[in-house]
Amino acid sequence: MECSHDYLIVGGGMAADAAAKSIREIDAAADVGIVGDEAAPPYQRPPLSKALWKGDKSPGDIDLDTAASGAVVHGGRRIVALDRAAHLARDDHGNSYRYCRLLLATGATPRRLPFDAGERMIHFRTLDDYRALRRFAVKGAHVAVVGGGFIGSELAASLAGAGCKVTMLFPGPSIGAGRYPDALCHFLDDYYREHGVTVSAGVNVVDGKAVGEGVELALSDGETLRVDAVAVGIGVTPNAELAEQAGLKVDNGVVVDDRLRSSDADIWAAGDIANFRNPALDRRLRVEHEDAAVGMGKHAGRVMAGIDEPYDTLPFFYSDLFDLGYEAVGLLDSHLDVVEDWREPCREGVVYYLDGGRVRGVLLWNTWDQVDAARELIAQAGPFDASSLRGRLPHST
Numbered sequence: 001m002e003c004s005h006d007y008l009i010v011g012g013g014m015a016a017d018a019a020a021k022s023i024r025e026i027d028a029a030a031d032v033g034i035v036g037d038e039a040a041p042p043y044q045r046p047p048l049s050k051a052l053w054k055g056d057k058s059p060g061d062i063d064l065d066t067a068a069s070g071a072v073v074h075g076g077r078r079i080v081a082l083d084r085a086a087h088l089a090r091d092d093h094g095n096s097y098r099y100c101r102l103l104l105a106t107g108a109t110p111r112r113l114p115f116d117a118g119e120r121m122i123h124f125r126t127l128d129d130y131r132a133l134r135r136f137a138v139k140g141a142h143v144a145v146v147g148g149g150f151i152g153s154e155l156a157a158s159l160a161g162a163g164c165k166v167t168m169l170f171p172g173p174s175i176g177a178g179r180y181p182d183a184l185c186h187f188l189d190d191y192y193r194e195h196g197v198t199v200s201a202g203v204n205v206v207d208g209k210a211v212g213e214g215v216e217l218a219l220s221d222g223e224t225l226r227v228d229a230v231a232v233g234i235g236v237t238p239n240a241e242l243a244e245q246a247g248l249k250v251d252n253g254v255v256v257d258d259r260l261r262s263s264d265a266d267i268w269a270a271g272d273i274a275n276f277r278n279p280a281l282d283r284r285l286r287v288e289h290e291d292a293a294v295g296m297g298k299h300a301g302r303v304m305a306g307i308d309e310p311y312d313t314l315p316f317f318y319s320d321l322f323d324l325g326y327e328a329v330g331l332l333d334s335h336l337d338v339v340e341d342w343r344e345p346c347r348e349g350v351v352y353y354l355d356g357g358r359v360r361g362v363l364l365w366n367t368w369d370q371v372d373a374a375r376e377l378i379a380q381a382g383p384f385d386a387s388s389l390r391g392r393l394p395h396s397t
């Protein structure tokens with residue numbers, strides 16, 4: 001089959017959906033095509049590790065209704081080659097797609113543990129992964145959660161809340177290490193333990209195999225752990241092979257300019273794969289959060305449809321961990337100078353991340369309605385220090 005689209009979007013996630021909708025808003029007559037390798041049409045990813053486990057949402061509620069944008073969604077297909085000169089993409093089913101303008105929104109692939117332990121070990125990212133884990137992570141089941149980052153901390157809390165016995169395993173010193181200040185990391189380790197989670201920090205999973213109706217893991221401390229299922233969240237790799245094969249500039253993702261345009265004038269990139277420069281932070285970034293996927297998708301769609309404006313949005317993300325929650329703006333890197341301003345230690349407060357007297361990131365821990373104020377602070381030249389920051393952002397709840 002050969003088809004032709006004015007705008008072809010490669011990847012079927014949240015960035016793709018946002019781009020299709022913003023193209024439609026500007027170019028009502030546009031012919032937009034989306035080719036994505038997941039069978040499901042675009043859906044919201046954040047509920048997979050949070051709301052779906054709490055029963056706040058069901059899989060039917062997370063559909064993004066991309067069809068409403070008028071885009072033709074070619075699901076279950078993967079673009080495997082791009083001929084930039086001919087403006088032609090080819091998929092793994094032998095179909096070809098002609099395009100005028102193309103958006104790469106191919107997302108990222110979970111890093112894998114170096115062994116196969118069968119269907120009960122799930123590298124967690126997609127709706128299919130959620131469904132697979134749900135089959136085994138029933139009430140009372142013992143689930144090992146490998147990784148102490150975003151997926152690991154959210155899933156461990158959600159699974160414990162859903163009545164599973166949870167063991168967290170990760171090589172670092174504590175949950176959230178490298179992102180949060182030490183006191184908060186230690187508080188989180190204790191908080192998870194108080195909520196019934198076994199937190200095994202500093203422990204690597206070195207091997208594993210399927211055994212009967214479970215998985216047996218060999219750990220770096222010499223122990224063996226037998227569980228009903230394993231959920232793995234040990235980081236992701238941007239899906240930039242297609243861009244690389246096509247000869248686009250790739251360096252920790254697809255390198256784009258301030259219009260999210262790649263080194264090819266007719267190809268843009270958005271979401272997890274895009275390496276862009278943020279002017280306020282004065283550095284290039286690749287951001288793997290929902291807000292960036294949606295915001296960059298929307299922005300790329302607008303630019304592709306003819307609105308010439310720069311993308312200068314600061315990274316924003318949020319999380320829910322048991323009854324704790326936070327919003328964050330900019331860079332959370334505990335190697336920066338960290339100023340903690342607690343209203344109640346580790347329960348409610350603000351953490352600032354500084355570099356040379358400039359605020360580069362703000363963590364709003366159980367502190368709400370301060371995101372705009374945090375953005376403004378990061379835009380200011382400073383210099384700031386602990387005394388000028390403490391008490392600056394109100395600690396409203």
Ligand SMILES: NC(=O)c1ccc[n+]([C@@H]2O[C@H](COP(=O)([O-])OP(=O)(O)OC[C@H]3O[C@@H](n4cnc5c(N)ncnc54)[C@H](O)[C@@H]3O)[C@@H](O)[C@H]2O)c1
Binds near residue numbers: 170176
């Ligand atoms: N709330 C949110 O914004 C949110 C929620 C879920 C996922 N995400 C995104 O999804 C992506 C994937 O999340 P993630 O949690 O996998 O990545 P992550 O980078 O947040 O965390 C990776 C974790 O795995 C650990 N790790 C690395 N190698 C390991 C190994 N061999 N064995 C055990 N642990 C190992 C790291 O120490 C770290 O704790 C991220 O890009 C994240 O930003 C975001």
